[in-house]
Amino acid sequence: MTYEENIEARFQALGPTTRRAIFERLAAGPSSVGDLAAGMPVSRPAVSQHLKALKAAGLVTDERRGTTRLYSVDPRAVAELRDYFDRFWDIALSAYQRSLEGGDA
Amino acid sequence: MTYEENIEARFQALGPTTRRAIFERLAAGPSSVGDLAAGMPVSRPAVSQHLKALKAAGLVTDERRGTTRLYSVDPRAVAELRDYFDRFWDIALSAYQRSLEGGDA
DNA sequence: CTTAAACGTAAGCCATGACTTACGAAGAAA
DNA sequence: TTTCTTCGTAAGTCATGGCTTACGTTTAAG
Numbered sequence: 001m002t003y004e005e006n007i008e009a010r011f012q013a014l015g016p017t018t019r020r021a022i023f024e025r026l027a028a029g030p031s032s033v034g035d036l037a038a039g040m041p042v043s044r045p046a047v048s049q050h051l052k053a054l055k056a057a058g059l060v061t062d063e064r065r066g067t068t069r070l071y072s073v074d075p076r077a078v079a080e081l082r083d084y085f086d087r088f089w090d091i092a093l094s095a096y097q098r099s100l101e102g103g104d105a
Numbered sequence: 106m107t108y109e110e111n112i113e114a115r116f117q118a119l120g121p122t123t124r125r126a127i128f129e130r131l132a133a134g135p136s137s138v139g140d141l142a143a144g145m146p147v148s149r150p151a152v153s154q155h156l157k158a159l160k161a162a163g164l165v166t167d168e169r170r171g172t173t174r175l176y177s178v179d180p181r182a183v184a185e186l187r188d189y190f191d192r193f194w195d196i197a198l199s200a201y202q203r204s205l206e207g208g209d210a
Numbered sequence: 211c212t213t214a215a216a217c218g219t220a221a222g223c224c225a226t227g228a229c230t231t232a233c234g235a236a237g238a239a240a
Numbered sequence: 241t242t243t244c245t246t247c248g249t250a251a252g253t254c255a256t257g258g259c260t261t262a263c264g265t266t267t268a269a270g
Contacts, residue, residue: 008122015120016258017113027197030204033217046259048218067216067267075201082194089187092132096180099135121228138247151229153248172237172246 006058007084010077013057018042019050023073026060030072111163112189115182118162123147124155128178131165135177 014020022036033051037044051071054060059077063070119125127141138156142149156176159165164182168175 011125012120012122015117017117018258020116024193027193027200029200034215042258043260044216045218045261049258052218064267067214069217072204073197073201075198078194078197078201082190085187085190088129088132089183092178092183093180095132095134096178096183099177123228139245147228148230149246150231150248154228157248169237172244174247 006080010057010059010081013053013059016050018046019053022047022050023054023059026071026073027078030070032065032068032070034068036071111185115162115164115186118158118164121155123151124158127152127155128159128164131176131178132183135175137170137173137175139173141176 014023018040021040025031025036025039033044033047036051037047040047051060051062055062057077059074060071061074063072119128123145126145130136130141130144138149138152141156142152145152156165156167160167162182164179165176166179168177
């Protein structure tokens, strides 16, 4: 899997609203599946499925805690996404600058 | 529409792969609908529909150019997304730091 | 061993939406 | 006006996937 495919997979994994909400909640701190589901309008299995997708995309990690399972965001994935966006903003904003300088056709 | 709803709408608008590809191409510089569709594996009306969604989310702007129509990314939306992510990274990474310091339960 | 708690997985339903072709509108050129 | 180009919209098809309930698995507790 190339770097771009990594970014692509992670960005696509964050597409659905519910899944992004789960990720944002995990960004505030680790949590179990039940605690996550308790604060959301979907069932617990739905949260489990979203976590599975987030894990497959390398966005979160999990760890057994007795009968519960603690999920956390993977800081490396966060840093990777941040770097990608930083470069993206640069491209977009510099293109905008050029369009202002170059004028219209 | 609140600020969070704005971010939410824009993030959701960038969910589909094809639409995100269109946005990334526009980030490199303004383009017409036909030129965009020529470099993609979907039909021109499909590109038009994606552009409509991107425009509704405030991510792009359009401008008549004779019979063609020139689309560009809105730098304000880009800056807004960048600010949101910057704050998000901070939250996620500081939470990770805390999890390292605090240790396990 | 039995019971209970927390979770993952399977199967299935169903709405969302991405895409297509066909058509209409708007502007430039002759 | 007629014609050609470029584009947006309408209508319809079809796969994707998000969600549910039901069930199996693992671990702790009694």
